[in-house]
Amino acid sequence: xxxxxxxxxxxxxAKATSDLTVDSEALHGQQFVVYFYPKDNTPGCTIExxxxxxxxxxxxxxxxxxxxxxxxxxxxxENFRSKQGFPFELISDQDEALCKLFDVIKLKKLYGKEYEGxxxxxxxxxxxxxLRAEWRKVKVKGHVAEVLDAARSLAG
Numbered sequence: 001x002x003x004x005x006x007x008x009x010x011x012x013x014a015k016a017t018s019d020l021t022v023d024s025e026a027l028h029g030q031q032f033v034v035y036f037y038p039k040d041n042t043p044g045c046t047i048e049x050x051x052x053x054x055x056x057x058x059x060x061x062x063x064x065x066x067x068x069x070x071x072x073x074x075x076x077x078e079n080f081r082s083k084q085g086f087p088f089e090l091i092s093d094q095d096e097a098l099c100k101l102f103d104v105i106k107l108k109k110l111y112g113k114e115y116e117g118x119x120x121x122x123x124x125x126x127x128x129x130x131l132r133a134e135w136r137k138v139k140v141k142g143h144v145a146e147v148l149d150a151a152r153s154l155a156g
Contacts (some may be wrong), residue, residue, distance in 0.1 A: 009123075009131050014069075015099050016089040017077050022067060028129055031154060033147060034064040035122040035138075036104045038079035040072045040090075044140050048120070049084055051144035056087045058148050061156040063127075070094050070118060104136075124150050 013023045035052065037045040052059075052066050059066055065086035072080070077090040091098065099105045099118060106119040120138040123130055124147065133150050135143065 007131055008092075008129050009125055010101055012098055012101055014091045014093060014101045016067065016072060017074060017081050018043065018089055020089055022089065022091055024125075024129060027065065027125075029127050030065060031063055031127050031151060032067060032125050032149065033059070033122060034069060034091075034098075034102070034125070035065050035120075035147075036099065036102065036118050037120055038118045039070055040076050041083075044120070045070070048140045048143065049080075049086055051140070052088065053084065053086050055144050055148050059151060062122045062148070062151040064124075064151040064155065067091050068069065069098055071099070122147055124153055124154065 004007045007014060009024060014021045035048070037048055039045055049068060056066065068088065069091040070153050071094050072092060073094065077092055082088050093099050096105060102121065102123060104119050104121045105116050107114055108117045116117055119136060122135040122143070124133040124136060132154055135147065
């Protein structure tokens with residue numbers, strides 16, 4: 001389920017795979033998706049990444065960049081990206097700066113224990129740097145197709 005929004009995102013820079021620095025101001029003029037996921041090489045996160053990979057051409061046709069974000073290290077991201085053949089970059093957010101900016105760190109429960117972790121969330125930002133849609137508490141099945149539809153409608 002997507003929420004429609006219309007406010008500029010705060011500027012950010014973040015380290016990503018391929019030795020890149022992702023700078024939101026440098027992305028001005030280009031649409032992009034930022035999807036947050038809990039951990040590399042886990043079943044749901046792998047399926048979600050594969051879905052974005054498999055729809056990559058559709059996102060490219062809609063002039064939309066894709067960035068995956070988790071708290072994993074760049075080294076772990078590089079391995080995950082290579083193993084899965086992801087054509088997009090993964091951002092390492094070990095200090096949780098980007099997670100906090102997008103408010104995706106939530107109290108979670110696993111086996112009765114509470115901990116703070118990333119709530120699977122996706123954000124669609126238009127070419128002017130305005131947050132146009134967000135999906136929170138994402139269920140992986142069918143999610144990427146919904147994001148792609150939103151990106152296509154935004155691209156015109």
